[in-house]
Amino acid sequence: MLTLTAGADRGIRRHGRETYPYECCGALIGSGERVVEALALPNAAEKEARRRFRVRPTDYLAAERRASELGAGLLGFYHSHPDHPARPSRYDLEHAWPGFAYVIVAVDRGEPAALTSWRLREDRSAFDEEAVTVAAEGGAVKRTGETPCPPGF
Amino acid sequence: MPTRILIPTPLRGYADQQEVVEAEGATVGELLANMTARYGSLRKHLYNEDGKLRSFVAIYVNDDDIRFLEREATPVKDGDTVSIIPSVAGGAGRRA
Numbered sequence: 001m002l003t004l005t006a007g008a009d010r011g012i013r014r015h016g017r018e019t020y021p022y023e024c025c026g027a028l029i030g031s032g033e034r035v036v037e038a039l040a041l042p043n044a045a046e047k048e049a050r051r052r053f054r055v056r057p058t059d060y061l062a063a064e065r066r067a068s069e070l071g072a073g074l075l076g077f078y079h080s081h082p083d084h085p086a087r088p089s090r091y092d093l094e095h096a097w098p099g100f101a102y103v104i105v106a107v108d109r110g111e112p113a114a115l116t117s118w119r120l121r122e123d124r125s126a127f128d129e130e131a132v133t134v135a136a137e138g139g140a141v142k143r144t145g146e147t148p149c150p151p152g153f
Numbered sequence: 154m155p156t157r158i159l160i161p162t163p164l165r166g167y168a169d170q171q172e173v174v175e176a177e178g179a180t181v182g183e184l185l186a187n188m189t190a191r192y193g194s195l196r197k198h199l200y201n202e203d204g205k206l207r208s209f210v211a212i213y214v215n216d217d218d219i220r221f222l223e224r225e226a227t228p229v230k231d232g233d234t235v236s237i238i239p240s241v242a243g244g245a246g247r248r249a
């Protein structure tokens with residue numbers, strides 16, 4: 001289960017709205033399974049940025065550095081799917097790394113909608129979805145974005 | 154003198170959880186060979202079956218991608234930092 005602070009959840013959704021109809025991307029920084037900061041990064045996909053994202057190597061290093069500064073770790077990455085369900089594509093699978101959480105936010109006609117999180121299986125055959133909770137400012141926890149169907153493409 | 158190699162988060166599990174390892178070598182290729190001699194399971198994440206560096210991994214010497222230098226023949230000198238950087242990419246897939 002992945003927990004996002006309310007600020008990280010808001011940050012990811014806001015970024016998805018700002019870059020619509022293009023994909024946004026960023027790093028998830030925190031400890032264990034708790035994301036305390038969503039670090040927005042530029043989408044360096046040369047073409048098809050409506051359907052693709054790419055993190056520049058120097059931005060990847062900046063994300064690792066930011067995690068160290070916070071005494072935290074790099075837990076994974078987020079990106080948006082403009083007008084597309086919040087489920088990983090075959091292309092996402094091919095580019096995934098083990099151990100990272102991959103958060104996807106669907107942005108439907110400009111409005112952030114479902115937000116999901118996925119982890120690559122050790123044998124790279126598929127992603128498994130994990131539940132996402134948002135830690136509300138008051139400390140209560142609300143559930144979001146779980147989809148009832150099994151992972152697919 | 155050993156050179157510092159930054160290990161990215163997803164590969165630290167194959168390097169005793171270390172963020173930085175040190176290795177000896179005059180070129181990037183020698184450095185990586187010496188490192189993977191010590192941490193054998195890193196090898197398959199860095200090289201493909203033909204022994205070539207995988208395209209999903211970038212190697213930087215300080216701020217420069219070795220693809221724009223001399224690739225694995227790129228020399229390293231005292232005080233250089235070598236970074237192994239996983240390529241992070243994805244997207245919604247083909248145009249609907």
Ligand SMILES: [Zn+2]
Pocket residue numbers: 079080081087088089092104243244245246
């Ligand atoms: Zn995607």
